[in-house]
Amino acid sequence: MPGVLLLLIAAASAGPVEVPRDPGLYYLTPQGLVRIEGRPVTVERPRRKVPLSGKIPGAGGTPAHAEVLGAHASRLVTSTPVFYYRAQASEESIGAGDLAMVRLRSRGNHREFTISAEGDWSATSGIPLRAQVQFNSERVESGVFRLEPADDLDSGEYGLYLFRGRDLPGLLYDFAVPSSEKP
16 A cells, blocks of 8 residues: 555545554544544552561562543543554554553542552562453554454543653553543
8 A cells, every 4th residue: 555545444434544654643533533642651659668568478569550640531532442553663663562552540630550560579560461451453554553442442541551661651642431422
């Protein structure tokens, strides 16, 4: 397929959709693609004053949470959203491999998800499976990937989390599925 023209079958009609050249995440609406801006996440690790605090070493753990400001996402999507992700030119070989779809918990004026846990004698890194939402990824052209959840999403807050290494904060492309189906 030449250039950035892709033929897609949307829910209501079929027609050409132009995937922008700028790297990032785009949500497919009946009117075309809409960009979802990535938000840098803050990692919060709770502190304990007593090293073992009466726990058996290695049991339990202290989770680290990735957090973003705002009680709700501004972008509303359907329960069956379709996204397109254009990778940075230098990351085309990785593609959508650094993305994880997560369900967010609302906590006052922010939303969060667990990204790691530390026990007294052990630690885990990454996003626990219970916080992740399975999604399908398909390469549609060099550096462009179609992403969609494996199952319909329940109403709530979600995001696609992009891990960017130790030197940069991760990015969260946040969105919400309203309780009424029309976003």
